[in-house]
Amino acid sequence: MASETERVVKLLQKTAYMTPGERETHLTNFLYFPPGTSKEVVIKSYTEWAPTYVETAGGYTGYLLGADEVTSRVPEDQRHSLRVLDVAAGAGSVGLELSSRGFKLIDALEPNEEMMKHLETTGVYTKKYLEFLGDGAKSVPSDAYDVLICAGGMLEGHIPAKGIEDMIRVTKPGGLIIIVMNKKHLHKVEDYKGLENYMESLQEKGYWKKVEVKTVPNYFTGSDGIIFTYRVL
Ligand SMILES: C[S@@+](CC[C@H](N)C(=O)[O-])C[C@H]1O[C@@H](n2cnc3c(N)ncnc32)[C@H](O)[C@@H]1O
Known part of the structure; x- marks a missing residue:
């Protein structure tokens, strides 16, 4: 390895x-x-x-697609007051985009210390959780965020499918969860082969409700992306 x-x-x-x-x-x-x-x-x-x-990371546009999706879902006059959690925040590209579009209360979850150091230099994040999603993310409070954005965090060895449960727990009822990922991972990554059915099953159990699922071009060097938007119940 x-x-x-x-x-x-x-x-x-x-x-x-x-x-x-x-x-x-x-x-x-x-x-x-x-x-x-x-x-x-x-x-x-x-x-x-x-x-x-x-x-x-040239050729990767997931952070822009994610920021676009969040921006399109939140009216301009609400952006300064809504709490956003950027999951798998990496070096902070999503936060920088959101900050430039009027979001003020942005927190980050990122498990890698070195990526976190770079993220901190952006100056756009308030709280920073050095944490994995998928094991309970215990340092993150429940029902705390109006919007959870996860761009580029769903790939082999990264956030497991069951990490969705952590996302739902930390998002307020009525809040949005937006997941942007490479569409091909839905059939290439073993753990994600059942991801869409799993998401549906969480809806049937009353945890969240689908707002929109759409395919977008040019997520990564020409590969399509997929954007899942759900509202927590
Ligand atoms: C491709 S980068 C995406 C970074 C950023 N969101 C962007 O769009 O530029 C993936 C990030 O996911 C983080 N990551 C890996 N496993 C994770 C997990 N289980 N929970 C949360 N983040 C994870 C990595 O440390 C890495 O910073």
Whole structure:
């Protein structure tokens, strides 16, 4: 597994010096977390990636799609007063976007210390939870957020499907949960093959209600994304 981390890290370092076109080709071909990637490898990969994450994530638009979706769902006059939780916040790209669009109360959940250090330099987040989603996220209070946004956090070895339960717990009744992910992960990542049915089952149990599910183009180097928007009940 360590060699897998090294491979990803080397690739990422290399892409920092590439033209945008070259970088896109390389990321499409090589940057992926293979089936069975452990939490430890995910953490190690981001620890090494953190210093160059923003520059080398070219071809990834999930943070913009997520910020667009949140913005389209929240009227301008409410943005300053609603509490937003950015889950799998990484280096803070979603928060920076939301801040520039009038959101003032933005908190972050991110398990990787190095990514968190970069996130802190954005200056747009209030509370920061150094925490995984999927194990209960116990440091995050219940019913606390009006909007939960998760962009790019659903992929192999990252947030498990059962992490949705943590998302619902920390969101206020009436609040929105917006999940943006690469659509192909729904059939490539074992844990997500039943994700849509699982989401439906949570609706049948009365935890949340679907607002919209839509496919969007160009999530990552030409791959479609999917945006799930649910309202917590
Ligand atoms: C591809 S980055 C996305 C970062 C940011 N949301 C963006 O759009 O640029 C994925 C992030 O998910 C975090 N992550 C991995 N496993 C996680 C988990 N179980 N719960 C929360 N975040 C996780 C990683 O540390 C990493 O920072």
